[in-house]
Amino acid sequence: MGDANRTAYRTCPLCEAACGLELTVTGDAVTAVRGDRDHVFSHGFVCPKGATFALLSDDPDRLRRPMLKRNGRHEEVSWDEAFAAVESGLRPIIEAYGSQAVAAYLGNPNVHTMAGGLYITPLLKALGTRNVFSASTVDQMPKHVSCGYLYGSPFAIPVPDLDRTDFLLILGANPWESNGSLATAADFPGRLTALRKRGGRFVVVDPRRTRTAEHADEHLFIRPGTDAFLLFGIVHTLFEEGLTELGRLTPYVSGVDDVRGLAAAFSPERVAGACGVGAERIRGLARELAAAPTAAVYGRIGTCTVEFGTLTSWLVDVVNVLTGNLDRPGGVMFPLAAHLRPNPKPGGKGFTTGRWHSRVRGLPEVKGELPVATLADEIDTPGEGQVRAFLTVAGNPVLSTPNSGRLDRALDGLDFMVSVDPYLNETTRHADVILPPLDATRKGHYDFSFLTLAVRNFAAYSPPVFPADPGGMDECDILARLILIVSGHGAGTPASALHDRMLAGALQKAGLTEASGDGPAERLLDVALRSGAYGLSLDDLIAAPHGVDLGPLQPRVPEVLRTPSGMVELCAPPLAAEAARLREALDRPSPGMVLIGRRHLRSNNSWMHNVPALVKGRDRCTLQVHPADADRLTLADGARAEVTSRVGSLAARVEVTDRVMPGVVSLPHGWGHDLPGVRLAVAAAHPGVNSNVLTDELVIDPLSGNSVMNGIPVEIKPEVG
Ligand code: SF4
Numbered sequence: 001m002g003d004a005n006r007t008a009y010r011t012c013p014l015c016e017a018a019c020g021l022e023l024t025v026t027g028d029a030v031t032a033v034r035g036d037r038d039h040v041f042s043h044g045f046v047c048p049k050g051a052t053f054a055l056l057s058d059d060p061d062r063l064r065r066p067m068l069k070r071n072g073r074h075e076e077v078s079w080d081e082a083f084a085a086v087e088s089g090l091r092p093i094i095e096a097y098g099s100q101a102v103a104a105y106l107g108n109p110n111v112h113t114m115a116g117g118l119y120i121t122p123l124l125k126a127l128g129t130r131n132v133f134s135a136s137t138v139d140q141m142p143k144h145v146s147c148g149y150l151y152g153s154p155f156a157i158p159v160p161d162l163d164r165t166d167f168l169l170i171l172g173a174n175p176w177e178s179n180g181s182l183a184t185a186a187d188f189p190g191r192l193t194a195l196r197k198r199g200g201r202f203v204v205v206d207p208r209r210t211r212t213a214e215h216a217d218e219h220l221f222i223r224p225g226t227d228a229f230l231l232f233g234i235v236h237t238l239f240e241e242g243l244t245e246l247g248r249l250t251p252y253v254s255g256v257d258d259v260r261g262l263a264a265a266f267s268p269e270r271v272a273g274a275c276g277v278g279a280e281r282i283r284g285l286a287r288e289l290a291a292a293p294t295a296a297v298y299g300r301i302g303t304c305t306v307e308f309g310t311l312t313s314w315l316v317d318v319v320n321v322l323t324g325n326l327d328r329p330g331g332v333m334f335p336l337a338a339h340l341r342p343n344p345k346p347g348g349k350g351f352t353t354g355r356w357h358s359r360v361r362g363l364p365e366v367k368g369e370l371p372v373a374t375l376a377d378e379i380d381t382p383g384e385g386q387v388r389a390f391l392t393v394a395g396n397p398v399l400s401t402p403n404s405g406r407l408d409r410a411l412d413g414l415d416f417m418v419s420v421d422p423y424l425n426e427t428t429r430h431a432d433v434i435l436p437p438l439d440a441t442r443k444g445h446y447d448f449s450f451l452t453l454a455v456r457n458f459a460a461y462s463p464p465v466f467p468a469d470p471g472g473m474d475e476c477d478i479l480a481r482l483i484l485i486v487s488g489h490g491a492g493t494p495a496s497a498l499h500d501r502m503l504a505g506a507l508q509k510a511g512l513t514e515a516s517g518d519g520p521a522e523r524l525l526d527v528a529l530r531s532g533a534y535g536l537s538l539d540d541l542i543a544a545p546h547g548v549d550l551g552p553l554q555p556r557v558p559e560v561l562r563t564p565s566g567m568v569e570l571c572a573p574p575l576a577a578e579a580a581r582l583r584e585a586l587d588r589p590s591p592g593m594v595l596i597g598r599r600h601l602r603s604n605n606s607w608m609h610n611v612p613a614l615v616k617g618r619d620r621c622t623l624q625v626h627p628a629d630a631d632r633l634t635l636a637d638g639a640r641a642e643v644t645s646r647v648g649s650l651a652a653r654v655e656v657t658d659r660v661m662p663g664v665v666s667l668p669h670g671w672g673h674d675l676p677g678v679r680l681a682v683a684a685a686h687p688g689v690n691s692n693v694l695t696d697e698l699v700i701d702p703l704s705g706n707s708v709m710n711g712i713p714v715e716i717k718p719e720v721g
Pocket residue numbers: 012013014015016017018019045046047048049050051178179186187
């Protein structure tokens with residue numbers, strides 16, 4: 001390849017915002033990255049993470065060949081050797097103990113790749129295990145469950161119509177730094193700034209004065225985990241003051257009176273003490289939401305990763321429904337992605353949980369998986385059905401799941417472990433075989449997940465920037481070969497055997513005879529696009545490197561509804577029962593000091609700490625403590641404090657700041673890169689501490705199985721010695 005510059009365009013795969021990048025390519029290297037100014041959705045926006053897109057691909061610690069563990073050390077081997085080792089490790093366990101003896105864990109980056117979107121479901125089906133775990137149960141599962149009950153599908157998630165709303169209430173989210181989650185909105189800060197410029201307002205409710213809160217019209221501190229009280233106070237006020245107005249949705253909503261009955265117990269005066277927001281301000285929020293021409297309530301991680309996560313997520317939507325803001329421009333709306341079709345008619349089977357239960361703790365299945373909070377139980381508790389083999393795909397649960405110290409120890413007891421991952425990290429160091437996929441510059445990209453959550457309908461496909469490394473392997477091929485192995489087809493069976501079968505099935509389902517595209521994922525995408533809502537094709541997207549704008553979000557009720565009644569079922573019985581439990585919690589004593597997480601612009605969970613540009617500068621992994629608490633606990637700024645919870649303890653450097661409210665301390669998550677056997681040189685030089693040493697695997701949101709990652713009771717004292 002010559003050294004002349006060329007320009008390549010591609011979607012950034014590093015977070016949910018789906019920004020367009022413009023890459024300058026010199027020879028076989030990306031030499032500059034900037035935002036694609038002509039991109040139909042991101043209009044040139046790029047954040048510091050996106051700017052390091054090429055550095056991640058070029059990371060010298062990134063694995064490019066498979067690794068096999070021999071005598072406790074990982075060594076590079078050929079792909080054939082690696083797959084043979086997978087076959088000889090997995091098959092005997094499946095044959096001797098059955099498919100339940102294998103567990104799978106899927107990390108968050110799976111939703112950022114085409115392979116993840118297309119091949120994970122067939123892989124899980126081929127495995128046939130009910131021991132499926134994912135990052136969803138330390139993150140957003142409550143939203144899936146609440147939407148499942150409300151709209152009949154856990155994937156029918158309404159997003160705030162950011163570009164048209166007049167009033168936005170944000171709870172437990174920091175999109176100024178995260179750029180949004182469960183709401184794909186490139187340049188979220190710019191969209192919030194535009195909201196204010198056009199005369200709108202946004203209010204942030206958060207136990208921490210985040211960067212989003214700093215830019216808001218108003219910030220209200222709230223006690224961690226108590227947003228359900230605040231939201232019920234708003235719902236109570238809407239009913240009491242006659243402010244409910246369902247508008248166009250009136251004939252499509254059932255259960256309004258049931259919600260009215262539940263809300264009676266939660267007057268603002270009754271909940272103010274529990275949540276820490278004054279009764280008059282709660283009433284004021286209800287009045288503002290009702291009076292605004294359009295309004296949207298948006299709740300995210302801080303509303304999900306708490307004991308009443310599903311109830312809180314549900315209440316977010318209840319307020320949107322009661323104020324007439326569901327499914328209308330400027331409110332919250334359902335995107336329609338180009339690879340999906342509208343439902344032929346409203347209604348469906350609805351949503352349920354508990355189709356099976358976990359072996360040890362009896363926790364119900366949710367959306368086909370079990371809570372990751374019980375993964376260690378399933379591995380380290382002997383008995384029939386014990387997990388003996390483990391497959392991870394793009395996950396690092398040793399850093400990202402509760403009581404991670406116990407999980408770390410449990411993984412040592414496995415008979416076999418295989419990981420699809422580009423890094424030898426805190427989790428994959430336990431793997432017998434590591435299968436690293438090609439880096440992002442060498443594969444195509446289409447956001448199967450995030451285009452269903454975009455605040456404006458659009459579609460974009462990015463072709464690979466460089467040809468595949470001849471010694472590397474595409475993730476579709478890796479997953480296909482794993483599927484073939486667990487299905488008993490033998491480690492030597494070529495991936496194309498599965499690709500061909502999957503394509504034939506997709507073509508038949510779509511009533512098509514052929515598909516275009518250079519790779520297996522591209523051909524499946526082409527089929528989905530051609531049978532999708534807008535009749536696009538892969539060629540259409542290839543011809544539009546800056547994306548195809550499909551217009552502002554359109555109303556989709558009742559078509560989007562998959563409930564048995566074909567209505568928005570506002571008060572499903574499990575939620576009503578959970579409201580009764582919340583009522584009992586009103587009188588609980590304060591838990592004392594509690595720990596919450598926090599998000600930084602230059603970090604995304606555990607997977608960007610090996611890029612020098614993203615970890616340089618001052619240590620960000622600090623324990624934020626309010627000055628009044630620091631005084632009381634004799635903690636000095638810059639000194640170290642020992643933090644202890646029911647399950648563990650750690651020592652972290654104290655940062656005294658009034659950004660957190662009294663009674664609350666904050667640590668970011670995804671850190672703790674100081675374990676032996678890891679190959680992450682940059683991260684190891686900036687290890688930080690693992691906040692999940694403190695999170696408790698026994699405390700979960702019962703409806704979703706989501707771990708409680710915010711509001712962890714802790715004791716804090718100065719570190720001795
Ligand atoms: S906001 Fe997200 S998608 Fe956009 S450049 Fe940053 S990491 Fe990439």
